[in-house]
Amino acid sequence: MRDAYHEELDSIGDSLVEMARLVGSAMGRATTALLDADLALAESVIAADEKVNALHHDLENRAIDLLARQQPVATDLRIVVTSLRMSADLERCGDLARHVAKVARLRYPASAVPHDLHPIVLEMGQLAQRLVAKAGLVIATKDVDAALELERDDDAIDALHRELFAHLIDERWQHGIETGVDVTLVGRYYERFADHAVSVAKRVVYLVTGEHVDEFVASTDGAGPE
């Protein structure tokens, strides 16, 4: 029975890695759709989020089934409960990639992001994608050092987010309020995406070391323009 248990636990880990891969790809494609005003690509990102949702629900059911059948305790129990939380984080990352794609779709055939802001948004998108790719790797390898690297990447995203806001509130802003609203929301989506990726990595650190990197990870996301 214990072997079947650990096989099932490994398979839950595999699903988490697959979810991280899917949402990273989705955010990469959503960013391209946003900057290139590519409607077909935006639509494909929106449609593909169903697959992430399905994986999330399937993983939840398997985890609850595992709790009921195997009744794990101590570390094993924490792994299953933590997997549920990581799945919720990654499902939310999928939503946020979909939100970026929906902004792209809404403004098509224009790009929602003015050209002078393309480099910042591109870098935020690339960093977000890299963060969740590293989070997937951390799930697979339990590499605590790699997990701690995510904090630095998240600082870089926060710095870009501040830079984006500085452009928005600059008196020379010439792109109007509608574009300002789009850029505000898109910036927030990238930042939340990165927060969830960091949260996943921190949960792994806690499982491996028994120590919280930060007791209140889930409650310390930035509030935008601060």
Place this chain on the structure above:
Amino acid sequence: MRDAYHEELDSIGDSLVEMARLVGSAMGRATTALLDADLALAESVIAADEKVNALHHDLENRAIDLLARQQPVATDLRIVVTSLRMSADLERCGDLARHVAKVARLRYPASAVPHDLHPIVLEMGQLAQRLVAKAGLVIATKDVDAALELERDDDAIDALHRELFAHLIDERWQHGIETGVDVTLVGRYYERFADHAVSVAKRVVYLVTGEHVDEFVASTDGAGPE
């Protein structure tokens, strides 16, 4: 042992009701702080969020402890796992109230919201507070009819959110981009707060009836300007 188990389960329910009460009060006070530019009130909301976070972490530990000691199955297991999710929803509501208070603090001594938008923002704040109060009641009473009412209130918030965006992108907007950014983010915070309150109620409906009100509750929040 079963009696101790159900007592502990009740006590987890009580904590969820208390969290709902705290975050509802926090959002009401955050809205007042925002509209009145009341710095002291904003600071008190920001400080009080620690209590919600502490309740959330305490509840998580008690739920995991309950799983380990009592090893519930079937419905009992679902109740404990669902409580963990409701706690995460309510903790997030607390964050969002704190975010609104932080916008108030950032713009003090001015109000971050222009006077002509005060009625809309006030109504969003009141609805958000009412939604989470109802969610708390639903947790306490398991009243499915009350739970379904939350959907209607959430529709009302979404309508107000669209109205807010219509003002933002109106060519007669005269409040500048910085205020536009603030209003965009505040609108998003209320909307997400309401989504989490609805999510809590839907989880209770699922526990009581065994049927999902909506399979993908967590993944269908609005993406802002759509």
